[in-house]
Amino acid sequence: MRKPFIIANWKMHKNIQESVEFIKQIRECLPQAGVEEVGIAAQAVALANMKQMVQGANLQIIAQNAASELVGPYTGEISVRCLADAGASYVMLGHLERRRLFHEDNETINQKVLTALATGLTPIICTDDKMVQAEINGEIHYIFDQLKGVFDGVAPDQLKKIVLSYEPSWAVGSSQTANPLVAQKGCSRIREMIAAVYGQRLADQVRILYGGSVNPQNIAAIMANPDVDGVLIGRASLQADHFLEMVNWQQAPVSNAL
Template sequence: MRKPFIIANWKMHKNIEESVAFINQIKAALPQVADEEVGIAAQAVALSSMKQTAQGTSLQIIAQNAASELAGPYTGEISARSLADAGASYVMLGHLERRRLFHEDNQIINQKVRSALTTGITPIICTDDKMVQAEVNGEIHYVFDQLKGVLKGVDPAHLQKIVLSYEPSWAVGSSQTANPKVAQQGCHRIRQTVANLYGSLLADQVRILYGGSVNPQNIGTIMAQPDVDGALIGRASLRPDDFLEMVNWQQPVTNVM
């Protein structure tokens, strides 16, 4: 059975002090790692302090990006090796904002995925809603062509631990209500794409998250979908109470403030 994974993506919010304070407010109410995985994707400068604060908890510390190279003359870039040293266990790659604002393409993201795997950091690969029709064994399937390019050359053994995320472009950074049917359809088609590339056995094992307008009011219906294994949450994750409510979506949470 695939373990649920709930992730806060803070983007460029919260400095080091605010990040540490947030963890101190939530860590006593985090679920056991056996039940669910929980992570926070924060700015790189805060990762080491967050890791120290989270010791003794199940909280995963996640980087929001990594360089495509492990070392070299790339001023301003951060190597996956350095992120691993700072305590990051996962790294988000290919987020829609990286593609839109920084013009990252499939080839660049593919290089980043392979570099992260080299260091032992698990990639969380974000994919938007751009699909193409393809014929597979005589049948017409909707295929995430973007995902096909990003996973090029990735060994099937590594795919077992890679996390994928479906982020429809209209939902990222918006206040529109997330549609559970859209979440299920997108995640299902990603799973179908993985099956076409790697086989149905691996496709059934990989975790696929939904990102875009997830909040405390709709996370239960999102998580109830059979192909949705977790959520990548933006603005709704910035308040400790709201984040804990979503982390503990299967049960009520007492106020932590």
């Protein structure tokens, strides 16, 4: 059984004080760890302070990016070792905005994935909806272009620990309504792609999230899909009351209107 994972991606919002205050507001109202996993991806400078405020609550501290090398002359970069020391247990890699704005490619993201795994941080690998043809085990499959090569060098026992996030390019950062059927279709295709390479048994263990225009009104319908194991939430996660509504989505009825 794959445990649901609800993640807030704050991007470049909230300073250290605001981040700490947010955790104070939500930590007593989070679901039990056995039911669901909850995380917040915040700016790197706030991670250590946030970790101190978690105090045993069911809340993972997540880094939004990391360098591809552990150490070296890379001014301005942040090593995964430092992120782990600050309290991060997960790191997001390959987000659409990193690709679009900072021109990160599959090779770069693959190196970051391998570095994170070697250090003990769990990668949350993002992909959009662009697909290309590829030959896998002698057969032609459609795979997600942004995952092509990203898993090079990743062993099967490492892959089952990785979290994936499907983020259609039209939905990231937009105010459009997320369609639960689109979420299911994208996540199921990713699972099929993993099954073609690594086998169905492993594909059934990997958690796949949906990101893009998730809010308190549509989260229950999105999470009702069998291949959607969680969500990556942007602007709707910035308010504590809205975020608590979403992490406690299992208490809300599913709307038939979506």
